Amino acid sequence: MSRTPLFLVIALLFVSSDRHSVWASDTTWQAGVARVVITPQEPMFLSGYGGRDHAAEGKIHDLYARATVLRDANGETAVFVATDLVGVPIKMVQAISPVIETKFGIRRRSVMIACSHTHCGPALDHKLSYMLDMKESDWQQVREYQQWLNDKIVEVVGAAVADLKPARLSTGSGRTTFAANRRSPKGVGPYDHQVPVLRVESEDGSQLRGLVFGYACHNTTMSFYNWFGDYSGLAQLYLEDRHPGAIAMFFTGGGADQNPLPRRRLELAEKYGRMLATAVDQVVDRPMQTVSGSLRTAFAEVDLAFNKLPSRKMLEADLKNSSRYARARAKLLLEEWDRDGGLPETYPYPVQVWQIGDGLTWVALGGELVVDYQIRLKHELGQNRTWVTGYANDVMAYIPSERVLAEGGYEGDTSMIVYQRPSKWKAGLEDKIVSTVHRLATQTSATDSK
DSSP: OOOOOHHHHHHHHHHHHHHHHHHHHHHOEEEEEEEEEOOOSSOOBEESOTTOOSBOOEESSOOEEEEEEEEOTTOOEEEEEEESSSOOOHHHHHHHHHHHHHHHOOOGGGEEEEEOOBTTEEOOSSGGGGGSOOOHHHHHHHHHHHHHHHHHHHHHHHHHHHTOEEEEEEEEEEEOOOEEEOSSSTTOSOOOOEEEEEEEEETTSSOEEEEEEEEOSOBOSOOSSEEOOHHHHHHHHHHHHHSTTOEEEEEEOSOTTEEESSOSSHHHHHHHHHHHHHHHHHHHTSOOEEOOSOEEEEEEEEEEEBSOOOOHHHHHHHTTOSOHHHHHHHHHHHHHHHHHSSOOSEEEEEEEEEEETTTEEEEEEOSEEOHHHHHHHHHHHOTTTEEEEOSBSOOOSEEOOHHHHHHOHIIIIIHHHHTTOSSOBOTTHHHHHHHHHHHHHHHHHSTTOO
16 A cells, blocks of 8 residues: 655645635634614604605604624625615715724725615705705704714614624525516516525524615605605514524615505505515525625715706796795705805716625615616626615715616606706716726725725
8 A cells, every 4th residue: 555755744734724724714704783773763754755744653663774794804894784764865974984984993985874765764964855845943853863863873883893703604696576667668677676685694604693685676665654664674674583683684776766566555565575575585595605705895986967057047047936846956056056156067976896705796876776777787797796786875866877867757857856956967877887886896806905
């Protein structure tokens, strides 16, 4: 029987040990999860529908901010914040991002703040709230709530950081089908029924600790005067009830032109919530793809141009417009004109890309994103490895594709009135956004990217 020389055995052991250490370094994750109640402590205006004329009358369930913090073996750390809110005010992001970096060392590019876009959440301190017929006392209440909310989001990030411990991450994809394209002809499409899922477990796999999942659909089943997370709020609560000790976090995909249909009955919201939660559980209950590799993040802003700025004379004429929304926009834009000497021609639009391990590219885009972006980016970056989150980091307006912009209608044009923007977007925005995503995806694909 031949014998292997002792020096070769030692060399093989050394190589094996070295390979194991590299493998462990690439696949060792830490994760922390947390949630905090953000339900207003007193009645105040709800947002989402401009016709509302008084404060909330009650609640179906509490609203939450939830956070997942991920840290790779190299110490790179990122936090995803999911909120039961109608939007993400840029002033909120600008206020809390430096605090998160100072307190927890998580840089801006690694902070993703998203909302479910529930239409039964509180009015926030951003331009969309000007569509509401609020008095100054109502605005004061909104601003006070906003300050309290900012503190709560920093608090939940801190709690998730404190919860960091070794974890096992895995991804998968499910499907549910209650979203329908709301543009004419209604229900025809396009749409995307995929439900992406990230599972966070204890290191040994014995405890499910967190679930991050998404769906491209408006949270507009209900329009009453009760605090309510809509179908996604219920889906999160259903999953947390089924998996004690786990925290479930929802993000809205390119759902700006998608509605849950039919709607306007609470039992329908409950049905859709269970459909979405079931889709997630079906993914979790079968083998998922283990996440190995490292965490790489990037963030950029791209200037999106407005199509044509109104003259001062046009704005002054709109002060007498029969539409309350047009009057509100004219008043606000004239105040900006007086303060700044004119109106900005462009808007800084946030684009964020995370590479989580070797198999997941997570794209986060601002505004109310139509589904065309989600479909295109998944096709160009990889159907089974790409997530698209809309309503992230700043919800400033609808973001139409070139197709929707050319067709016009609410998502392509008139929604800019309720968002207090001076005009619709200029053609060319889709390629600007998508090319920025590609640039950041290339930047974060490098192993040494920081």
